[in-house]
Amino acid sequence: MRNDGKNSVRLCDKNGMPTVAFAGNPNVGKSSVFNHLTGLHQHTGNWSGKTVGNTVAKADINGCKMLLADLPGTYSIEPESFEEETARDFLLFCKPELTVYICGALSLERNLIMLMQISEICDNIILCINMTDELKKTRRNIDAEFLEKALGIRVILLSAKRKRGFEQLKNAICSAVNKPEKPPRTLYYDSETEELISKLCSDVNMPDIGISRRAIAIRMLCRDKSFIKALKEVYPIYDKELTELSEKAASSVLKSGDDIREKISSQLADRAGSLIRETIINSNNCKCSSCSYKTSADKILTGKLFAYPIMLLLLVFIFWITVSAANIPSEILNNLFSEFEPHLLSFLSFINCPLQISEMLVFGIYRVVTWIIAVMLPPMAIFFPLFTLLEDSGYLPRIAFNLDRAFCSCGACGKQALTMCMGFGCNAVGVSGCRIIGSERERLIAIITNTFSPCNGRFPILIAIIAMFAINSSGMIQSLILTALIAFSVCMSLVISKLLSVTILKGKPSSFILELPPYRMPQIGSVILRSLIDRTLFVLLRAVTVAAPCGLVIWLLANISSGPQNASVLSQICSFLDPAAKLFGMDGVILFAFVLGLPANEIVIPIIMMSYLATGNLTEYESIAQLKELFVNNGWTIKTAVCTCVFTMMHWPCATTLMTVAKETKSLKITALSFIVPAVSGFTVCFILNIVFSLFGF
Amino acid sequence: MQDQIQNACRMCSTECGQSFIISSISENSKIKKRLCDIGITKGTMLTHLFDSPMGDPAAYLVRNTIIALRHCDSANIEVYKL
Numbered sequence: 001m002r003n004d005g006k007n008s009v010r011l012c013d014k015n016g017m018p019t020v021a022f023a024g025n026p027n028v029g030k031s032s033v034f035n036h037l038t039g040l041h042q043h044t045g046n047w048s049g050k051t052v053g054n055t056v057a058k059a060d061i062n063g064c065k066m067l068l069a070d071l072p073g074t075y076s077i078e079p080e081s082f083e084e085e086t087a088r089d090f091l092l093f094c095k096p097e098l099t100v101y102i103c104g105a106l107s108l109e110r111n112l113i114m115l116m117q118i119s120e121i122c123d124n125i126i127l128c129i130n131m132t133d134e135l136k137k138t139r140r141n142i143d144a145e146f147l148e149k150a151l152g153i154r155v156i157l158l159s160a161k162r163k164r165g166f167e168q169l170k171n172a173i174c175s176a177v178n179k180p181e182k183p184p185r186t187l188y189y190d191s192e193t194e195e196l197i198s199k200l201c202s203d204v205n206m207p208d209i210g211i212s213r214r215a216i217a218i219r220m221l222c223r224d225k226s227f228i229k230a231l232k233e234v235y236p237i238y239d240k241e242l243t244e245l246s247e248k249a250a251s252s253v254l255k256s257g258d259d260i261r262e263k264i265s266s267q268l269a270d271r272a273g274s275l276i277r278e279t280i281i282n283s284n285n286c287k288c289s290s291c292s293y294k295t296s297a298d299k300i301l302t303g304k305l306f307a308y309p310i311m312l313l314l315l316v317f318i319f320w321i322t323v324s325a326a327n328i329p330s331e332i333l334n335n336l337f338s339e340f341e342p343h344l345l346s347f348l349s350f351i352n353c354p355l356q357i358s359e360m361l362v363f364g365i366y367r368v369v370t371w372i373i374a375v376m377l378p379p380m381a382i383f384f385p386l387f388t389l390l391e392d393s394g395y396l397p398r399i400a401f402n403l404d405r406a407f408c409s410c411g412a413c414g415k416q417a418l419t420m421c422m423g424f425g426c427n428a429v430g431v432s433g434c435r436i437i438g439s440e441r442e443r444l445i446a447i448i449t450n451t452f453s454p455c456n457g458r459f460p461i462l463i464a465i466i467a468m469f470a471i472n473s474s475g476m477i478q479s480l481i482l483t484a485l486i487a488f489s490v491c492m493s494l495v496i497s498k499l500l501s502v503t504i505l506k507g508k509p510s511s512f513i514l515e516l517p518p519y520r521m522p523q524i525g526s527v528i529l530r531s532l533i534d535r536t537l538f539v540l541l542r543a544v545t546v547a548a549p550c551g552l553v554i555w556l557l558a559n560i561s562s563g564p565q566n567a568s569v570l571s572q573i574c575s576f577l578d579p580a581a582k583l584f585g586m587d588g589v590i591l592f593a594f595v596l597g598l599p600a601n602e603i604v605i606p607i608i609m610m611s612y613l614a615t616g617n618l619t620e621y622e623s624i625a626q627l628k629e630l631f632v633n634n635g636w637t638i639k640t641a642v643c644t645c646v647f648t649m650m651h652w653p654c655a656t657t658l659m660t661v662a663k664e665t666k667s668l669k670i671t672a673l674s675f676i677v678p679a680v681s682g683f684t685v686c687f688i689l690n691i692v693f694s695l696f697g698f
Numbered sequence: 699m700q701d702q703i704q705n706a707c708r709m710c711s712t713e714c715g716q717s718f719i720i721s722s723i724s725e726n727s728k729i730k731k732r733l734c735d736i737g738i739t740k741g742t743m744l745t746h747l748f749d750s751p752m753g754d755p756a757a758y759l760v761r762n763t764i765i766a767l768r769h770c771d772s773a774n775i776e777v778y779k780l
């Protein structure tokens with residue numbers, strides 16, 4: 001199984017620099033604060049679990065050089081998921097010089113519970129309360145001085161969105177790193193618990209490991225198994241002492257007859273509650289806490305009547321903007337690239353490049369790369385900023401909330417809806433995002449079915465095919481078709497999840513706790529710009545690193561000929577695959593394109609085009625109508641289009657995703673399954689579709 | 699005390715808009731620890747805000763945050779209505 005206690009210790013390579021950890025509950029804006037201080041551009045979003053794994057970056061704050069670590073959000077120092085384990089291990093074993101605990105002003109009360117847990121294991125803490133602007137809106141204020149005195153921790157008020165309070169935070173970090181703050185005030189529990197703690201403290205008979213005896217005793221009394229396991233892994237020499245200690249703790253808990261863990265955490269929660277009553281100064285006359293929440297939006301967006309229609313309409317709307325707005329830049333880019341091509345050719349002959357080589361460079365690499373940029377970039381550069389806006393608004397967790405029932409009856413977790421949404425960007429990212437799912441079984445289901453969300457590379461294939469075969473329809477019809485396809489892929493992942501949970505990954509659905517953040521107005525300008533730049537860079541990088549070598553290989557396959565008919569290798573393979581592919585409503589060329597598309601699905605359409613053109617080159621096409629003509633001349637019918645679309649959404653994941661699955665699960669079996677399951681289901685569905693279409697005479 | 703007994707029920711059978719206080723969390727609950735960590739402990743006041751379109755899970759206001767729980771999880775929590 002996973003053993004990341006050690007991994008995160010390895011991450012502690014500090015190069016002699018002081019380390020500052022950013023910890024806190026999920027969705028309190030840790031990454032926003034981290035980005036601001038480091039100048040990095042970690043993705044942020046208004047939902048729990050956006051940050052995956054620790055991100056460490058160097059920073060120079062007011063002249064102090066230090067390492068900043070952005071930890072994934074956690075609800076407790078007793079981890080429930082792999083994500084939380086990573087964060088806890090970093091605090092326990094990397095021993096950051098300073099921990100900046102970030103809170104959301106609105107959720108301060110809940111946030112304080114974990115702060116008190118952390119103050120037991122960390123000495124040097126700054127409490128940073130973010131999103132104070134949101135609290136001010138409800139005419140409430142925070143008495144920072146009171147909180148500072150009560151906790152014995154420096155408190156900084158911040159608004160990352162309005163960029164207020166960063167100077168104070170920087171100063172506080174810089175001074176606390178150089179001269180540690182006083183340790184936080186020790187929290188005392190009821191006398192019975194204290195008695196048990198002090199008794200166990202005196203039983204600790206190992207040298208100082210940088211974790212206070214009191215903290216060890218408390219964790220042991222809470223029966224925090226993960227803590228004991230992690231300590232044993234990192235300090236194997238104290239295995240005997242730790243085992244003895246945990247046995248003693250177990251017996252004293254048993255003797256006391258109480259659930260010490262519940263006692264301790266309810267005392268922490270009570271303390272947080274009473275602190276909040278003193279800290280939040282309410283200048284609003286209304287006393288009820290629910291006033292600060294307007295549930296009217298949720299009444300509609302998660303209501304019986306409108307929840308699903310709104311979800312679908314939103315999807316249609318986003319696709320409609322994407323499909324209709326992408327055409328123009330696509331055309332412009334395409335014209336630009338084809339105009340430049342003769343110049344490139346003449347330049348190559350000018351520098352005396354052999355004809356073979358220059359043809360290979362231009363027809364093989366240049367055309368594939370530019371095709372990908374022209375066709376892939378515009379829809380992605382439009383779709384993703386829109387998607388990011390949705391993410392920032394806080395609507396995504398509502399999707400998980402609305403769909404949880406369906407996922408639950410399929411034996412999966414509602415949070416799978418979130419990882420599927422991430423899969424639209426990149427399946428590899430979606431697969432690592434599955435760490436937010438606590439139950440191992442449900443996490444594996446989510447990993448295996450993630451590839452059903454058409455990613456960045458496959459999405460434009462769908463758009464291109466729809467544009468060809470619905471050429472006379474309006475953008476609205478095209479986006480409706482696209483929505484239907486996406487809805488189909490969601491249904492398929494539900495069906496396959498169900499199948500998996502009654503066969504290979506048997507089990508009952510586990511528990512589900514999901515936080516629904518308040519709706520927030522996204523910062524439209526910066527979000528769109530950021531996500532536009534990110535997507536552009538991503539597509540360009542993929543085009544250069546993966547598509548260019550693939551273009552070369554395809555060109556070689558198409559131009560090297562052998563055998564008695566002197567046919568190219570490419571056409572030989574395609575005609576070999578043809579009979580098999582026909583069973584699934586496709587042809588050999590399409591199937592082979594998907595095989596070659598393993599490193600990157602972006603190149604599927606260019607391969608198909610190149611193979612259809614007898615010359616073995618990707619010739620330029622002036623319009624989508626010409627492209628359709630080429631495809632129709634090579635035997636494409638509506639059946640081929642539908643089967644190819646379905647197969648695009650349901651086939652083996654790309655190589656990067658497979659590698660991520662292997663890394664995330666450390667299991668060859670699951671990696672193989674995540675290849676086989678989508679492939680088999682894709683073939684099955686296409687086979688059935690083929691028969692259905694044949695029955696209707698296509 | 700009399701009121702508490704009279705208004706006792708399981709958390710899953712509360713209705714939208716109702717506020718209630720937790721009297722106990724069953725030992726059978728697999729997520730008891732996690733509930734405690736997010737501040738759902740004995741004596742905490744919650745408000746049932748809204749249900750998902752298919753009725754399950756439901757969203758509750760806890761310590762000024764909204765938490766969604768499935769019925770099978772909230773069935774393990776005993777509450778009394780206010």
